[in-house]
Amino acid sequence: MKRQLAEQRGRRAEDEAARLLEGHGWNILARRHKTKVGEIDLVAKREGLVAFVEVKWRQRAADLDLAIDERRLARVAAAAESVAHEYATDGEDIRIDVILLAPGSQPRHIENAWMP
Template sequence: MSASRTPEQRRDADSRGREGEAQAAMFLVQQGWQVVAERVKTKAGEIDLIVRRTGLVAFVEVKWRARAASLADAIDERRLKRVAAAVEGVWQDYATNGEDIRIDVILLAPGRPPTHIENAWMPLG
């Protein structure tokens, strides 16, 4: 991790993150998903996208990197545990009809199609 960022660097990163989330949402809609929520904040952290299709609700972590080579390090167990903790607090609000739930990851980089990792983290219980 680098030294602390300037306010401008944080704004730029936030802007890139929002663009990546919008790109991921479009990709998922094209795959037949319905976006039901974006940037859901919980005590444990933020869930980038929540999407649904028949019988399934997916909580999606979106990672954007300027270089495709950096995507290999974009997601790790620590980050996925944080997402899982956030999902734990809200999944009941979205899987209201007995749908299965899962945590997915979308990896994005310029010049390459999105990579959709399904079931990136299997919730316990």
């Protein structure tokens, strides 16, 4: 039951993040793209740029600072690298973004969160 609730919250958070990106002119190309090395929550494209977006939702805004770490970002980066050629087909730049969400707080969009 706990796992199902977490899954539902995750999907709602991804929907909210997609709406946020779309409101800023991004086109959502994919949701929950599974690769051999991990899953990418959202793939978005805008003006010569493709963003592979990790979405994190927490019950409390105070917990958002601990929601993402180098290990998780490295996994997203590896997944993005494995499929970048599918999305960046016209020489677009690519980056890894993070969107952090919690009830009662403004969404935080961290652009270019992964810089190895």
